[in-house]
Amino acid sequence: MALPSPIAWLVDEASTSPGPDRFLAELGGRLLSDGLPLAGGALTLAVPHPIIARRTWLWRAESGVVIEALGFAGGPLGAAGRDWLAGLGPVHEDTIGPASHSPVLGWAATRPFGTAEAGRLRQAARFAAAPLAALAARTALGALLEAYLGRRSAARVQAGALRRGTGETIRAVLLSADLRDFTALSEATEPAAMIAALDAWFDRVAGAVHAFGGEVLKFIGDGVLAIFPVTGAPAAACDAALRAVAAARAGMAHLDKARQAQGLPPLPFGAALHLGEILWGNIGAADRLDFTAIGPAVNLVSRLEGLCRPLGRSVLVSGAVAAETTTPLMPLGEHMLRGIASPCAVFTLPDA
Numbered sequence: 190m191a192l193p194s195p196i197a198w199l200v201d202e203a204s205t206s207p208g209p210d211r212f213l214a215e216l217g218g219r220l221l222s223d224g225l226p227l228a229g230g231a232l233t234l235a236v237p238h239p240i241i242a243r244r245t246w247l248w249r250a251e252s253g254v255v256i257e258a259l260g261f262a263g264g265p266l267g268a269a270g271r272d273w274l275a276g277l278g279p280v281h282e283d284t285i286g287p288a289s290h291s292p293v294l295g296w297a298a299t300r301p302f303g304t305a306e307a308g309r310l311r312q313a314a315r316f317a318a319a320p321l322a323a324l325a326a327r328t329a330l331g332a333l334l335e336a337y338l339g340r341r342s343a344a345r346v347q348a349g350a351l352r353r354g355t356g357e358t359i360r361a362v363l364l365s366a367d368l369r370d371f372t373a374l375s376e377a378t379e380p381a382a383m384i385a386a387l388d389a390w391f392d393r394v395a396g397a398v399h400a401f402g403g404e405v406l407k408f409i410g411d412g413v414l415a416i417f418p419v420t421g422a423p424a425a426a427c428d429a430a431l432r433a434v435a436a437a438r439a440g441m442a443h444l445d446k447a448r449q450a451q452g453l454p455p456l457p458f459g460a461a462l463h464l465g466e467i468l469w470g471n472i473g474a475a476d477r478l479d480f481t482a483i484g485p486a487v488n489l490v491s492r493l494e495g496l497c498r499p500l501g502r503s504v505l506v507s508g509a510v511a512a513e514t515t516t517p518l519m520p521l522g523e524h525m526l527r528g529i530a531s532p533c534a535v536f537t538l539p540d541a
């Protein structure tokens with residue numbers, strides 16, 4: 190006897206789904222074609238992440254579109270999906286496994302589910318257990334890799350780019366930023382308070398980078414190295430990086446006011462931007478690798494950031510970025526940078 194199409198797919202093919210979104214859309218489409226009166230579906234997975242507690246994918250039967258919602262600490266695992274489904278119609282929900290963090294699979298109907306229809310959904314949930322376990326494991330691994338490596342590096346690692354010495358050359362705007370007088374501050378501050386200050390600083394600069402499409406490659410002590418890859422016109426990446434710096438400065442100004450109200454010193458910082466090519470890939474020892482960026486452009490942006498203090502500026506921009514952006518910049522002349530053969534044209538923001 191042939192298995193119903195949804196069950197056959199769950200047994201034979203579902204474990205190879207590229208992601209939870211495609212899994213949900215494919216299963217929902219097959220259940221719909223099999224005669225179930227579905228209006229939508231929701232799949233929620235718990236993820237090990239410092240901020241995100243769960244990820245929920247929402248599928249609408251009418252359009253076939255899947256969107257994702259992020260859930261943070263607190264609340265039941267499937268609450269977001271359940272609330273969204275309730276707006277579409279009567280809801281049937283199954284927890285796929287005994288643990289409190291097991292996947293939750295739910296469906297909304299265009300009319301109340303009959304007893305036999307609810308039974309078919311429960312049967313589908315039982316057969317979904319094995320492929321969902323594999324998907325949940327891959328999603329959890331992806332969340333951990335993204336938290337520690339960043340999106341782009343995590344995707345490379347998951348794709349199997351693990352061999353030492355492999356990499357790719359990409360063009361990007363590089364952002365280098367660090368706190369001023371960090372050594373003196375750390376010596377005069379208790380470790381717990383210093384860690385809290387670093388976290389607050391990183392929240393603001395990394396949050397601004399991510400908000401404008403960049404990616405943090407690395408935290409180095411109190412420093413940050415981030416990139417804004419050039420995917421079209423270089424001006425777009427340059428403008429995004431400049432907006433990110435402006436957002437980080439605004440965030441730090443707000444933080445300094447809060448610290449002042451608590452009797453704490455401000456956290457001055459310097460930031461530099463440069464446009465160039467970098468080699469981005471696996472570098473390290475045979476048994477301990479790091480995804481990182483190297484090349485003359487990385488050296489230049491680091492040296493340029495070190496010029497912030499001598500020039501009395503919080504933001505410096507290289508001539509390569511200035512040539513591509515329409516953002517008003519103020520020229521500061523050409524300067525020699527340590528270890529860089531040619532002088533660098535240096536610019537700054539008018540209010541920096």
